[in-house]
Amino acid sequence: MTPGSNDWPARVVVVGASAAGLAVVEAARGQGYRGELTLIGDEPHLPYDRPPLSKQLLTSDWSPERLLLRERAHLDELAVAMRLGQPASGLDADSREVVLADGDRVPYDALVVATGVRARRLPGSDGISGVHVLRTLGDALALRAELTPGRRLVVLGAGVLGAEAAAVAQGLGAEVTVIDPLAWPLARIVNREIGDWLADIHRERGVDLRLSSAPVTAIRTTAGRTEAVELADGTVLPADTVLVAIGATPAVQWLAGSPIVIGGREPATGSGGVLCDRRGQAAPGIYAAGDVAAWQDPATGEHRRYEHRLNATEQGRAVARALLDPDFTPPPSVPYFWSDQYDLKLQTFGTLDADDQFTVVDGSLHARRFIGVSHRDGLVRGALGVGMPRQLRAWRTAVADRAPWKETTPA
Numbered sequence: 001m002t003p004g005s006n007d008w009p010a011r012v013v014v015v016g017a018s019a020a021g022l023a024v025v026e027a028a029r030g031q032g033y034r035g036e037l038t039l040i041g042d043e044p045h046l047p048y049d050r051p052p053l054s055k056q057l058l059t060s061d062w063s064p065e066r067l068l069l070r071e072r073a074h075l076d077e078l079a080v081a082m083r084l085g086q087p088a089s090g091l092d093a094d095s096r097e098v099v100l101a102d103g104d105r106v107p108y109d110a111l112v113v114a115t116g117v118r119a120r121r122l123p124g125s126d127g128i129s130g131v132h133v134l135r136t137l138g139d140a141l142a143l144r145a146e147l148t149p150g151r152r153l154v155v156l157g158a159g160v161l162g163a164e165a166a167a168v169a170q171g172l173g174a175e176v177t178v179i180d181p182l183a184w185p186l187a188r189i190v191n192r193e194i195g196d197w198l199a200d201i202h203r204e205r206g207v208d209l210r211l212s213s214a215p216v217t218a219i220r221t222t223a224g225r226t227e228a229v230e231l232a233d234g235t236v237l238p239a240d241t242v243l244v245a246i247g248a249t250p251a252v253q254w255l256a257g258s259p260i261v262i263g264g265r266e267p268a269t270g271s272g273g274v275l276c277d278r279r280g281q282a283a284p285g286i287y288a289a290g291d292v293a294a295w296q297d298p299a300t301g302e303h304r305r306y307e308h309r310l311n312a313t314e315q316g317r318a319v320a321r322a323l324l325d326p327d328f329t330p331p332p333s334v335p336y337f338w339s340d341q342y343d344l345k346l347q348t349f350g351t352l353d354a355d356d357q358f359t360v361v362d363g364s365l366h367a368r369r370f371i372g373v374s375h376r377d378g379l380v381r382g383a384l385g386v387g388m389p390r391q392l393r394a395w396r397t398a399v400a401d402r403a404p405w406k407e408t409t410p411a
Contacts, residue, residue: 008324011036011038012024012025012033012036012109012110012112012323013040013098013106013108013110014111014114015040015098015115016041016115016116016251017040017042017046017082017084018047018114019049019290019312019313020116020289020293020315020316021039021041021114021290021316022039022070023313023320025037025075025080028320029078031320033320035109036081037079037080038080039075039082039083040083040084041082041083041084041085042085043084043137043138044085045137046070046075046082046084047069048064048068048137050135055164055168057144058169059172060144064141067137083100086104087101088115090256090257090258091111091254091257091258093260099254109285110287110323111287112287112288112316112323113252113274113282113288113293114289114290114292114293115251115252115254116251116290116292117248117251117291118250118251120244121244122156122242122246125219128221129225130225131244132146132241133245135248143243147169147172147241148172151169151175152174152238152239152240153169153239153240154178154242154243155242156179156216156242156243156244157178157180157244157245157246157247158178158184158185158209158211159247160189162178163185163186163202164341165245166202166207167205167341170202170207174241176206176208177210177239178210179229179237181215183195185211186339188354189348189352190358190384191352191374192354193358199211202341213231214231214232214235215231216229217231220236226239227239248291248307250262250274252273259286260282260283261274264302264305273291273293273303274288276295276296276303277295278298279318279322279329279330280293280319280330289315289316289319290312293315297332298332299402308336308337310336310337314333335350335351344368344386344387346384347384347386347392349382350374350380350381350382351374351381353374355376356374356375356376358373359372359375362391363386363388369387370387371383371384371385371392371395372384372385373405379403380395380398380401380402380404380405381399381402382399383396383399
């Protein structure tokens with residue numbers, strides 16, 4: 001189609017002032033779209049970057065303003081109507097309207113769902129002072145205020161978020177305990193060898209890491225504030241502050257009763273995302289991108305959802321192209337993810353399921369500088385690197401092509 005085509009939707013509404021949502025509006029304008037663009041967000045803030053919440057913002061190295069993905073002047077230049085601080089509460093697909101929490105309705109010709117995920121909370125912990133989740137800017141600022149020297153922090157969950165927050169808190173002088181029912185940190189992402197290696201690093205830094213833990217049964221309080229975490233085996237862990245980092249669920253509640261189908265393979269313990277084809281289309285005129293979206297993998301046919309920052313931007317750009325060009329099919333993407341813990345940066349391409357075989361092909365775990373390759377059934381599925389970014393990039397093509405596994409470096 002040519003810019004300004006009469007076949008283009010007159011009104012595009014993006015629900016989710018996220019990295020994915022921002023990518024949609026920027027890419028649409030970049031392709032010459034001149035129709036109405038509306039960006040709806042449940043938070044009052046302009047779109048901001050979330051990965052630094054558990055890293056640079058939590059350490060106070062960055063101010064909240066530095067998290068902004070774009071200045072307001074830039075969004076004004078794009079002629080985007082912004083409805084911030086107004087969550088979507090429903091979707092009337094018959095009338096092609098998004099229903100907002102205040103009862104207002106926003107009409108659309110094309111809709112993009114980019115609402116991301118919400119932090120899972122510990123049942124029974126609502127209203128307890130000192131119990132935190134970490135998903136929004138407000139969450140991060142509230143937790144940061146409590147991470148002072150000598151503070152007793154208990155982190156529930158040794159996934160990426162829990163491990164990163166534990167590393168930051170330890171560096172700030174807090175006394176940190178991490179509990180998880182699984183046998184090693186990042187157990188849904190890395191194999192036992194890497195998980196044990198990472199556990200040793202946390203313990204060397206003074207983190208009390210309790211894995212294969214009994215489940216939490218209660219948060220003990222005094223005058224409404226947490227004082228301890230109680231486990232099913234009778235263990236009591238003193239806690240001035242508790243961080244609940246037990247995963248996230250796609251923000252799809254507002255889609256109940258709509259024709260959008262929810263499901264797909266999950267990255268952790270969350271519920272299903274918006275099922276999409278390989279172009280990001282969920283229903284006629286409706287698309288989804290980012291953490292909330294479960295796109296179909298053209299290689300396997302399965303629907304899979306990724307909570308990766310780069311994936312959100314790539315999908316947002318692809319959706320903008322797809323909703324303006326019915327013949328467009330995005331090329332297969334390669335999931336990319338990173339995690340900062342202490343002075344280490346873990347980076348991955350592709351998928352590293354815990355039951356894959358994993359082989360270190362360069363460097364060594366002992367040196368804390370290595371490249372490892374995840375493979376299954378004779379095919380490369382993913383690659384993980386620590387301290388060797390250039391060497392890791394060399395494996396990207398092998399991951400994208402699902403190349404035959406050989407214990408050699410890529411050509």
